[in-house]
Amino acid sequence: MALSYKDYLEPSQLPHMWCPGCGDGIILRAYTEALAELELAPKDVVTVTGIGCWGKADDYVSTQAFHGTHGRALAFATGIKTANPDLTVVTLMGDGDAVTIGGNHFIHAARRNINLTAIVTNNYNYGMTGGQYSATTPLKSKTTTSPNGVAEPGFDVCFLAEAAGANFVARTTVYHAVALKNLIKEAILHPGFSLVEVISPCPTYFGRFNVHPSPVNMMNWLKDKAVPVQKYREMSAEEQYEHFAVGKIVVKERPDFYTTYQRINGGQVAAEEGDGNGR
Ligand code: SF4
Incomplete structure (x- = not known):
């Protein structure tokens, strides 16, 4: 019998704690649908989280x-994947978790090219702790800790992953829910460090301080700002400043950490039999 996304949810933990209009539920649906379509047994998947609203997602899954x-989260995930390369390891992190407090781990997981998937929900602020600005909050955006507008430019999470060496880098939004599910599937299948950045609404904090008074406004904003990566590359710098690229930004085949480690440490025979990940 075909698996359903419901096979990857833990009903006893529902309903979830996210605010009405939050994008996290759409991302959880896409993640669990991706697992179902890949027919991965829940026992063979490890969902690793840190802290924050999106970090609650591990409570709701049956993996x-x-x-x-x-x-x-990426430090723990690195240990889990290295100890048992046969597991499918997916880290669910917000922008605060992934590239603000966790920035150093993010850079080195990508550099190391550890064979796991990071789904980074970027809502441009620390939602759970009250809407403080993070390392991805766009310049001049208002948050509870920058009531007149933040004075720092935000990280481009995808450029950061690309520069650090990630094998697969993609961005989409919760407005593009089907594309999101398909990118997660592709990221899980692609060897090495894979990133799917998801631009997501936090209407409770980021939206209401930044002229997006309702969740619907925020969804329309995502639709208007997102442009396919090829079109984005042809835009002027002024146009790029007003938009962000969606789609696959990097797809390459650099050997992942486990394969390289085996080769360097005399595991050539084992490496030739496969990379330990069923591929
Ligand atoms: S505070 Fe923001 S990110 Fe957190 S659940 Fe509410 S809408 Fe979502």
Whole structure:
């Protein structure tokens, strides 16, 4: 019998705690649908989280789960994947978890090219702790800790992953829910470090301080700002400033950490038999 996304949810933990209009539920649906379509047994998948609203997602899934400390999800995930390369390891992090508090782990997981998938929900602020600005909050945006507008430019999460060496880098939004599911599937299948950045609404904090008074406004904003990556590359700098690219930004085949480690440490025979990940 075909698997359903419901096979990857833990009903006893529902309903979820996210605010009305939050994008996290759409991302959870896309993640669990991707697992179902890949026919991965829940026992063979480890969902690793840190802290924050999106970090609560591990409570709601029936896969194996590890809820770590803030910013450290990728460090725990690296250990899990290295100890048992046969597991499918997926980290669910917000922008605060992934590239603010956890920025150093993010850079080195991409550099190391550890064979796991990071789904980074970017809502441009620390939602759970009250709407403080993070390392991705766009310049001049208002948050609870920048009531007149933040004075720092935000990270481009995809450029950061690309520069650090990630094998697969993609961005989409919760408005593009089907594309999101398909990118997650592709990221899980692609060897090495894979990133799917999802631009997502936080109407409770970021939206209401930044002229997006309702969740519907925020969804329309996502639709208007997102442009396919090829079209984005042809835009002027002024046009690029007003938009962001969606789609696959990097797809390459650099050997992942486990394969390289085996080769360097005399595991050539094992490496030739496969990379330990069923591929
Ligand atoms: S505070 Fe923001 S990110 Fe957190 S659940 Fe509410 S809408 Fe979502």
